[in-house]
Amino acid sequence: MSEWNKLIPKPRSSFVRVKCPKCGNEQLIFSNAVNKVTCNVCSAVLAEPTGGRAKLKGDVQSVFE
Numbered sequence: 001m002s003e004w005n006k007l008i009p010k011p012r013s014s015f016v017r018v019k020c021p022k023c024g025n026e027q028l029i030f031s032n033a034v035n036k037v038t039c040n041v042c043s044a045v046l047a048e049p050t051g052g053r054a055k056l057k058g059d060v061q062s063v064f065e
């Protein structure tokens, strides 16, 4: 059993609440974002498109499917 070693399961698409690493603002973003997502407060990049799932920059607080 390596439960702790598992990453977040891969939903096809979902919203994730990400905490901005810079200012701590929590923002809901789409995990399959095709555009760069920036923080509403400080404009730090929170997610970058990678051709599939977005690469998240901040801490994921929760996932909504």
Ligand SMILES: [Zn+2]
Pocket (backbone or CB within 6 Å): 020, 021, 022, 023, 024, 025, 039, 040, 041, 042, 043, 044
């Ligand atoms: Zn921010």
